[in-house]
Amino acid sequence: MSTHDNGHEAGHDVVVHDGDALPARFENPGFEKHHPRMGDLDEHANKKSERIVVALFTISILGTLFFLIAYFVWPPGTTPVEMRRSNLALGLGLAFALLGIGTAAIHWAKALMNDHEKSEERHEQRSDDDTRAGAIEVLKDGAADSAIGRRGVLKGAMITALALFPLPIVLALIGNIGEDWNIGQLKHTMWKKGTRLTTDPVGRPVKASDVTIGSVWHIIPEGLDKEPHPLDEKAKAVVLLLRLDPRDIKREQGVGWSYDGILAFSKICTHVGCPVALYEQQTHHLLCPCHQSTFDVADGAKVIFGPAKRPLPQLPITVDDEGYLVAQSDFHQPVGPSFWERLK
Template structure:
């Protein structure tokens, strides 16, 4: 039996293996843990104190982030314009990020810079531990608490408790704030589209003529006068439409919908019937309309029927026609609710 020098970290080898081949290793010595490298915080009290201040600062960042989230939630409501919604979401997102990031970074930095960093090994044991092992585990937990030095670091303990107590408010407050909101689902059964209302380009509001569309053209459409309504964003969320022109020979129309299009021009709700994402990716060659959120695919040439994905219903079609001046107008509102299904729908 020959062994190489364990001090050099080489395995012990049995050169007289059972099959007679020399040099085949049969077992290895335990190399042990690498030499412990002390950290600056282990060697210098000033570095240890500096690391503690950094952890406290990170917890303070979390506290300020949570407070900022609450201020933004109450003082900067979304409003009725895209700009105000963008500002509100930005401030809420920033506060939520700082609140969660501060806690996570503080805990990681605390563990890496202040707690015991020496590696330890434990022998494997049976699933049912003995009473002595359990007692040892309790002792190890006690040692871990001592390693964290939380009992001797009052400021750090206070910062951690404050951050942990405040952080859940970023979730609880919006949930409580939404209690009692309007749950009248009947509002989803109709939109602001009315007979004779012009189709206009989103967002400019310019009316569209049938001559503006060539085969393959796609327009994002809103009702005329949308900006003059009391809640334009709410109305737009329900009434937005995708207007597409196909070769009339490619259209497959049900008997009761043959008068809903005009010379190959069809209008469908832009709101996916799965969870309400904006459907806007149109493949001209296949006439497929794709939802980017969950890949529901609709056939524009055949009543916007579902070809693929989790959506269960075709996109509602807006009946259109042309007025005396050549402008595209609605014949009526949608004949069915737009968007995802809800509990009061019959189909």
């Protein structure tokens, strides 16, 4: 038997690879010896596995019921504490509802159904009619192998868990019926003519002389930190304040909307509403950390990368008699995601 170069056949049954003689093909070793499970040998163990599956489906049922109770007992409310409490309760209920169904299905398959190894030869994607009919028979055999027809308690637990699980989703949808669906209100924020720009969260007014080139300030309307306002008002009104060299500004969204290179843009990304807060000073780019939408603040905050479809709305600003930065008006475009309906 002769030896050839790397990767070439050196005989009928041997090939050479990296200087090593290897078999040209390997015989199918077949399956390892099958080891029966405890449930296959002991009826008591089999029943125990069935009870475990029932218990897991019961956990799912209880999780769903807890979600439904929490939805009415602990509504989201308007304060951070109420929101955290509601989200925690709903999240725990939904987690156990899903976890119970998933782990029950896995344990059912591993402990109660047939675990004998099988193999099939590869074939064309479209099998002949006899093979397809055989596949249907295999599915029927699998259903019979699950013994769901003989396990009444297990079947009842599974059906109940699966029947109740959609309720958290349906309830949340039904709960929104009758709510305020006036999308037009999203076009308006607390900003108005003469409102001072103040720092978030302490509410300190900002003078134009305080803002240096390259700096970024997180801004809220004056008074937002003192008066009781709904959280969504702050969510709509938050602003990023930046200062560029006036010579670097290519375009604004409105004439005279900046002051000596100071620009103010909505902090809410126009993709799905994440806070835009990563500023690249050298390129004048604002980056959204959620999905990497990138806006060029030197060019009217237009989108230069990512899934956002429109620029960040610009807040028109100027200074008052004391040198403090103030708004000229509200935003001229609605803030937030572009899929919100907008009134023309």
